[in-house]
Amino acid sequence: MLEMFVQSSVARPLLLAAIFCIVALSASLILFGFNRRYAVRTQLRDLAGDLEIAPTSRRLRSREVEGAWARLAAAVEAAGLNLADTNSERLTQKLRAAGFNSPSAPRIYTLVRLVLIFAVPLGYVMLSYSGGQPPSFLRLYVIGSLLAVLGLLLPGLYVQARADRRKEAIINGFPDCLDLLLVCVESGLGLEAAMDRVGREMVISQPAVAQLLSITVLQLRAGASREEAFRKLASASAVDEIQSFTTLLIQSDRLGSSISSTLRVYAAEMREKRRMRAEEKAHRLPVLISIPLVVCMLPVMIGTLMLPAVVMVVRQVFPLMLGR
Structure with a gap:
């Protein structure tokens, strides 16, 4: 029976096609499994690279470029x-x-x-x-x-x-920084440890804010007082919100009040300011949209509405005025 099935001119191609489909399906499933594992490993490797290797390499490259420009400037001088x-x-x-x-x-x-x-x-x-x-x-x-x-x-x-771009990035990312600082302080960390933790967590999302916090932590570890480090933070940021925040921290440190209460109140205020800025931009949209509307669409609409009347005047009124 099997020999007849194999020797049949109709059944043999069907058998070979079925075997081919089974082998191809099995190979596809195996390759799909390996590709999925490889994709997951690649994503994990990229994530680890973004968190550790990429910032370090970017800093090294920027230092090399900066060192080359500094050497060139020194040679010119x-x-x-x-x-x-x-x-x-x-x-x-x-x-x-x-x-x-x-x-x-x-x-x-x-x-x-x-x-x-x-x-x-x-x-x-x-x-x-x-x-x-x-x-x-x-x-x-x-x-x-x-x-x-x-x-x-x-x-x-x-x-x-x-x-301007750096200032905008700091203003937009500072409310999230305050929320993370509040969580860290309320969980039991000191202010220096909380700033260090938040600075390391925000390296990818808000690099400008993370850089400011990291510099402040390094200054505190180097022996600078809190007041001096916070004043240098306000001077380096050149942002009014951070200057007000550092002033509050200095006053809280002098008076001995709760840092967590200060952070909670100021974080709520910063979130409210960010919401108000978003609403201001949303309210400006109709005015900004009216500019291309007037420049592009209004002449076309006027021409479309006035063109039939202009054609009628040219065809009927002008001949009457010329006596034709």
């Missing part, structure tokens, strides 16, 4: 060009507000501005002469001067934009 700014204290505060905490940041900033003054016009001149017909001297002079001014202003605009 050694050649006889002074990169010190006349108002170095204000420039240092501006760069710290943007997240540049290196002591050599003001010199690097001055060097970048100096390089861009000459690099941007030189690039335009090279592109102009690479074409078929070179421009006139007057055009080169005017456009080169404008590009030199642009190169002088670009670093300041970049630093200001980065400072």
